[in-house]
Amino acid sequence: MSEKLSDAARDAMLGPLFETGWEMVDGRDAIRKTFKFDSFISAMGWMTQAAIWAEKWNHHPEWFNVYSKVDVVLTTHDVAGLSALDVKLARKMDSI
Numbered sequence: 001m002s003e004k005l006s007d008a009a010r011d012a013m014l015g016p017l018f019e020t021g022w023e024m025v026d027g028r029d030a031i032r033k034t035f036k037f038d039s040f041i042s043a044m045g046w047m048t049q050a051a052i053w054a055e056k057w058n059h060h061p062e063w064f065n066v067y068s069k070v071d072v073v074l075t076t077h078d079v080a081g082l083s084a085l086d087v088k089l090a091r092k093m094d095s096i
């Protein structure tokens with residue numbers, strides 16, 4: 001079972017993600033980022049790879065795709081807020 005991120009963990013783990021374009025969602029304990037690709041197929045390929053990691057870790061993104069753009073929101077529904085799993089998936093999404 002995941003735990004909500006502590007204040008200390010937030011400082012350490014979220015700071016580096018904010019540098020790569022992640023930001024807090026207004027009014028929610030969640031992070032968001034828009035990923036842009038050069039085609040629909042590139043976006044779908046990225047989503048497919050991210051989906052395989054999400055399924056492996058049983059941690060699923062809220063996301064929305066239009067053509068070559070994917071809007072992603074990460075949060076942990078089981079704890080109603082951010083957990084280390086959100087950070088792990090965000091880092092993976094950045095690295096794919």
Ligand SMILES: C[C@H](O)[C@H](O)[C@H]1CNC2=NC(N)=NC(=O)C2=N1
Binds near residue numbers: 075078
């Ligand atoms: C029952 C199942 O394990 C849970 O619903 C999992 C699935 N994927 C999940 N994904 C996310 N983002 N948060 C969760 O709390 C979560 N819980």
